[in-house]
Every structure is written in structure tokens, then in C-alpha cells.
Amino acid sequence: MNREYDVLIVGAGAAGLYAALQFPENVRVLLLSKRELTLSNSSLAQGGVAAVLDRDNDNFKLHIADTLIAGKYKNDLNAIKILVEEGPKDVLKLKEMGVAFDLDKDGHLMMTLEAGHSRHRIVHHKDSTGRAIVDTLIEQVKTHKNVEILDNTLLYKLENNGRGFDAGMILPNGSSDVVSAHYCILASGGIGRVYQYTTNSAIATGDGITLAHMLGAKIKHLSWIQFHPTAFAAENDRERFLISEAVRGEGAVLLNCDGERFASKYDERGELAPRDVVSNAIMLESRAKGNEKFYLDITHKDPEFVKNRFPMIYEKCLEENIDITKQWIPVFPCQHYLMGGIDVDIYARTSVSRLYAAGECSHTGVHGANRLASNSLLEALVFSRRAANDITEKLKTENNAPFETEPEKDDLSGSKMPHGFRTEIRKIVQDCHFVIPKPENVAAGLKRTNEILDNIVNGGYEINQDFVEARSLATVAAIILKEVSENNDT
Ligand SMILES: Cc1cc2nc3c(=O)[nH]c(=O)nc-3n(C[C@H](O)[C@H](O)[C@H](O)COP(=O)(O)OP(=O)(O)OC[C@H]3O[C@@H](n4cnc5c(N)ncnc54)[C@H](O)[C@@H]3O)c2cc1C
Structure with missing residues (x-):
């Protein structure tokens, strides 16, 4: 180097x-x-x-x-x-x-x-x-x-x-x-x-x-934040496997817990409306039905076409015991893009x-x-x-002559950061600012996030990957919640 x-x-x-x-x-x-x-x-x-x-x-x-x-x-x-x-x-x-x-x-x-x-x-x-x-x-x-x-x-x-x-x-x-x-x-x-x-x-x-x-x-x-309407609805996995938009583009339909199509009730573009519209439709339908089970159905398409067009999705779903050429795929919205x-x-x-x-x-x-x-x-x-x-x-x-002095190395040692900050931050953000935000949770969420951030930054902890990522998550969460609390996100 x-x-x-x-x-x-x-x-x-x-x-x-x-x-x-x-x-x-x-x-x-x-x-x-x-x-x-x-x-x-x-x-x-x-x-x-x-x-x-x-x-x-x-x-x-x-x-x-x-x-x-x-x-x-x-x-x-x-x-x-x-x-x-x-x-x-x-x-x-x-x-x-x-x-x-x-x-x-x-x-x-x-x-x-x-x-x-x-x-x-x-x-x-x-x-x-x-x-x-x-x-x-x-x-x-x-x-x-x-x-x-x-x-x-x-x-x-x-x-x-x-x-x-x-x-x-x-x-x-x-x-x-x-x-x-x-x-x-x-x-x-x-x-x-x-x-x-x-x-x-x-x-x-x-x-x-x-x-x-x-x-x-x-x-x-x-x-x-963009929430993708159709992530594979696994029970506990933090990283949820995406069932690409292209699956709907190729004709898959979205079904509620009763096996009924519903997307066009909320927007005339139905399943092919933009992501936020479809995510909202799912959340509203879930409230209406009191049930969070949703499915994508592409079983009406030729199985060979489906396997060939979506080999990775086909294989990943098979690992979860879902054959998408024969069975509906369980889906639910989750965070996708900033x-x-x-x-x-x-x-x-x-x-x-x-x-x-x-x-x-x-x-x-x-x-x-x-x-x-x-x-x-x-x-x-x-x-x-x-x-x-x-x-x-x-x-x-520009004259970018060499730097005159070399920067000094840092001492990264310190005490061990307690466990649990990252998990708590995730829960706060999920509770405050998911597809349909809950403004009533934001003030308390922001206060606690700032406490955590302050603790991380001033706690004298060892600088390692866990520390750096926890600091980032707390900083990002604090900026998001502050923006939401000031209604400054327009
Ligand atoms: C499941 C999924 C499907 C998607 N499908 C599509 C799609 O079909 N079409 C589309 O246009 N977009 C899609 N997107 C979005 C798109 O993939 C991303 O927005 C885009 O690829 C981001 O690229 P990037 O280079 O900005 O970041 P990334 O590809 O995320 O790369 C970030 C890099 O930064 C490095 N890094 C981060 N922090 C540090 C650090 N502290 N020190 C050193 N290195 C660091 C990481 O190691 C990584 O190498 C999808 C996203 C997901 C999650």
C-alpha cells in the first residue's frame, strides 16, 4: 500500500x-x-x-x-x-x-x-x-x-x-x-x-x-425510503430475498390471504403500479383483512419459461420448499432502497x-x-x-503536489461496546417509519436513538467493524427520524 x-x-x-x-x-x-x-x-x-x-x-x-x-x-x-x-x-x-x-x-x-x-x-x-x-x-x-x-x-x-x-x-x-x-x-x-x-x-x-x-x-x-412490495416472506431472516418486479412484469399476480387479486382496488395499474403504490396497497389490504399473508402467483405461466427466465428465484424459493411453477410465493413489503x-x-x-x-x-x-x-x-x-x-x-x-506530512496512525483500542444497540435501532426505525409511517412513535424513537448515538460516540469503545457500523446505523437513524419529526421530508 x-x-x-x-x-x-x-x-x-x-x-x-x-x-x-x-x-x-x-x-x-x-x-x-x-x-x-x-x-x-x-x-x-x-x-x-x-x-x-x-x-x-x-x-x-x-x-x-x-x-x-x-x-x-x-x-x-x-x-x-x-x-x-x-x-x-x-x-x-x-x-x-x-x-x-x-x-x-x-x-x-x-x-x-x-x-x-x-x-x-x-x-x-x-x-x-x-x-x-x-x-x-x-x-x-x-x-x-x-x-x-x-x-x-x-x-x-x-x-x-x-x-x-x-x-x-x-x-x-x-x-x-x-x-x-x-x-x-x-x-x-x-x-x-x-x-x-x-x-x-x-x-x-x-x-x-x-x-x-x-x-x-x-x-x-x-x-x-423505498419499500419493495414483494420480498419473500421468510419468518425471521433479516435479509429478505427479493422476488423481482420482473416476475410481475412477466404476468405474476398478487393475491391476498383469501387468494383474491386486490391491487387494482387501490390503483388502476394493479400489480404494475410503482413500488410504493403496490406496497401501500398491501399494507391497506392487510389492515382490511387483519392478515399479513400475501402471495405472488405465476403458476399459470409455462413452467419451462419461468425456470429459464427466473432461475435464481426458482432455486431460492425451492430452498424454502416453494416450487414457483406450482405454488404461490409468500411475499410481504420490506426496506429496499434509499x-x-x-x-x-x-x-x-x-x-x-x-x-x-x-x-x-x-x-x-x-x-x-x-x-x-x-x-x-x-x-x-x-x-x-x-x-x-x-x-x-x-x-x-490543479497542483496536487505530494502531501508534506504523513498522517499518524490511530490507536483503536478501547472498552468493548455493549451488545444490543444495533438491534434496538433497527426496531425503532421499523416502528416509526415503515411503509405507512407512525408519526406518534417518532419523538420517543428519536430521543432514544440520540441517547444511543451519544453513548457510542463518547463511550470510549474499541474502534472495530461492530463499532463503526453501529455508529453509522445510529447516525442514519437519527437523521431519518429528525427529518420525519420536522416534517422536513418533502
Ligand atoms: C435485492 C436487490 C435487488 C435490486 N435489483 C435492482 C435492479 O434490478 N436494478 C437496479 O437498477 N437496481 C436494483 N437494486 C438496487 C441497486 O442494486 C443498488 O442501488 C446499486 O447497485 C447500489 O450500488 P452502489 O455501488 O451504490 O452500492 P453497493 O453495490 O451496495 O456497494 C457498496 C460498496 O461499498 C462498500 N463499503 C460500504 N461501507 C464501507 C466502508 N466503511 N469501508 C469500505 N467499504 C465500504 C461495500 O463493501 C461495497 O463494496 C437492487 C437492490 C437489491 C438490494
Whole structure:
């Protein structure tokens, strides 16, 4: 490891990996992933990437309109235009790099429909698109000699050193180190783990958002959370397996505990309404019926088609003793995606000089109050590329002479943090701010969250992964609940 870098990228999901690929050979990049490289929300993405690639049947205006409608017109139109108009080139670039998107018999990209889209525009690799993208990007990054990759390495500190940042890391052997970088791109993903039940991977604890907040960066709309209507309703698993939107796109219907279709009672678009609408419909129907059992039914489709189109979902459900070609799939809403985050401009610049953010940890404004399905991988690609290009231009003109002093290592020792903070935070957030929020719980929830945060930060505890993630969850929870309590989330 070097003592200093031009750019530090925190995160090896779609945003971090794609950013790393944009830098020319003379730019020294350090790429961090706190766990193994393939553990990220990006790897879990099933449905695909939305892009206007079939210009005979689709156009930018339609994709922009669909994004605005899903986002309740609370989106940033300029950012959407960039997303929609530049995105197709990034998707084609992935194909060129070797991502095996599904092709039709003539070799053209196959495009599916997802809820909220008015056209078939989702390119996919079966039902494991994210993993196909991540695997290809990792292969590509490994061929770039200017990019040093450190996996199982956790960023616990990011401090402004006047001409960039000092970054404190816990290395795989548990020891710590501090390096300097002139620029930093936070691509550290979402916050799903602040909920009891989420589709997000274990890394989604909001570390990047917390470190940006500690640096004074503007954080926006952190209470704008997307709940996915159809996660597999396992009994206790914190990480809930997603039954992709594409399953409804291919004709699956949603049934209540009596086996009746109900979605169109709440919205004329029925099962293909945007996620928040379908999640709300499920919660309202559950209140009406006094029962939380819901199902997706795709048994009317040809079993071979179902197995071939959704091999991962088919296998995962089989592991839970559900054969989706013959049986209904038990589903219920759970936390899925963060629309808000570290506020950035159209070059992914945060309000802190030299600090950038891209992907799920950022707030570009493209999603408004509700993300349109399959727009997030696209956002991760488009805005991480823009961040990298902006930094590359700056590095050409700015005098980024070596740092004069090396940062000192931190002493991470301390007492052991008590168990239970994370579990308590999750319960508080789940009780206050799930699909249909409960404002009456928020004041007490915020008070207790602040007590926990204060205890974590001032308790003199050992700095390790547990500490860092608990600090992040408490920080994120406090920001969400404060925003909700001030009704400042519009
Ligand atoms: C189940 C599921 C299905 C989805 N399906 C789709 C879909 O079909 N289409 C779509 O567009 N979107 C989908 N999404 C959303 C999409 O996958 C994510 O929004 C997007 O991939 C986020 O990418 P990212 O690069 O921002 O973050 P991630 O892919 O989550 O990567 C975050 C990275 O940051 C690293 N990191 C975090 N904290 C630290 C730290 N302290 N130190 C070092 N490293 C750190 C992690 O190790 C990881 O490498 C889905 C999400 C889920 C959970």
C-alpha cells in the first residue's frame, strides 16, 4: 500500500467499480471494499438496467416521464435528463466489456417490462443482472494497474487535511492504517440494515453517509425510503430475498390471504403500479383483512419459461420448499432502497470540497420520492463516470503536489461496546417509519436513538467493524427520524 493516492474510492459495487475504470493510467486510485468484493447491493440486483436502446419503440421523453411519475414529480429534471440520455451509452459499454446481457435469437438485447415503465426497456442477465455486471467490472478493474484494490478493508475515518483527506482503515488482519488522498468518491451503498427487514446486503449500514455527515456534507431526504412490495416472506431472516418486479412484469399476480387479486382496488395499474403504490396497497389490504399473508402467483405461466427466465428465484424459493411453477410465493413489503443520501450536483460533487458521492449513498435527485425500477444501476453508472471524469479534469489543472506530512496512525483500542444497540435501532426505525409511517412513535424513537448515538460516540469503545457500523446505523437513524419529526421530508 502507498502512503498517498490521487483518488480514494470507497466501495466496490457498480458505482465504485465503474468509477475506477474511468481514470487514466497516471491517476493513482485506491479502491476499498469492507467485505469481499462481490458482497454488495449491486451483486444482488436481479431485474436489470433501464435504458432507451430500442429507439423504434421507445424514446428519452417516455423514460423521463415514467421516472417523473414514479418519483411523484419530486425529481430533479436536469439530473433525470442526464441519466436517461447518457445512460444507454454506459449500458452498451458494459456489453462491450463482456456483461452477458440476454439476447434474442437475432442477437439483439432482450428487453423486459417492469412496473412503472411504459415500454420494454430493461436489459438483463436472467434474474442475476447485478452479479453479471459486478463480475465483469471486477475483472476489468483488475487489469488496471493504476487501481489498487483492498477488500475486507473498512474505512472508519475520513478527515479533511486541507488538500484532500486522511482516510483511516481497518485492514483484514485487524490492524489500522491511515493514508492520504487528494479526492474521495464515496460509493458506499445504502442503509437497508437500519431496518429489521431489508433486501439489502450486510454492507448496507450507511457508513459513507455517516462519514460525509461528520465532514459536514449536506445530506438530503434520508427519510425517502423505498419499500419493495414483494420480498419473500421468510419468518425471521433479516435479509429478505427479493422476488423481482420482473416476475410481475412477466404476468405474476398478487393475491391476498383469501387468494383474491386486490391491487387494482387501490390503483388502476394493479400489480404494475410503482413500488410504493403496490406496497401501500398491501399494507391497506392487510389492515382490511387483519392478515399479513400475501402471495405472488405465476403458476399459470409455462413452467419451462419461468425456470429459464427466473432461475435464481426458482432455486431460492425451492430452498424454502416453494416450487414457483406450482405454488404461490409468500411475499410481504420490506426496506429496499434509499432515494435520498449525500446531496450531489450533476458531477456528483458533494457540498464538501474534493468529496464526491455516487450510487445509492448519493442524492442526485433522479429518483424523486420513489425510484423507478431499474433506474438505480443506471444512476450508479452515469454519475460515477461523471464523478471520475470531473476529478480527472481537475487533476490535470490543479497542483496536487505530494502531501508534506504523513498522517499518524490511530490507536483503536478501547472498552468493548455493549451488545444490543444495533438491534434496538433497527426496531425503532421499523416502528416509526415503515411503509405507512407512525408519526406518534417518532419523538420517543428519536430521543432514544440520540441517547444511543451519544453513548457510542463518547463511550470510549474499541474502534472495530461492530463499532463503526453501529455508529453509522445510529447516525442514519437519527437523521431519518429528525427529518420525519420536522416534517422536513418533502
Ligand atoms: C435485492 C436487490 C435487488 C435490486 N435489483 C435492482 C435492479 O434490478 N436494478 C437496479 O437498477 N437496481 C436494483 N437494486 C438496487 C441497486 O442494486 C443498488 O442501488 C446499486 O447497485 C447500489 O450500488 P452502489 O455501488 O451504490 O452500492 P453497493 O453495490 O451496495 O456497494 C457498496 C460498496 O461499498 C462498500 N463499503 C460500504 N461501507 C464501507 C466502508 N466503511 N469501508 C469500505 N467499504 C465500504 C461495500 O463493501 C461495497 O463494496 C437492487 C437492490 C437489491 C438490494
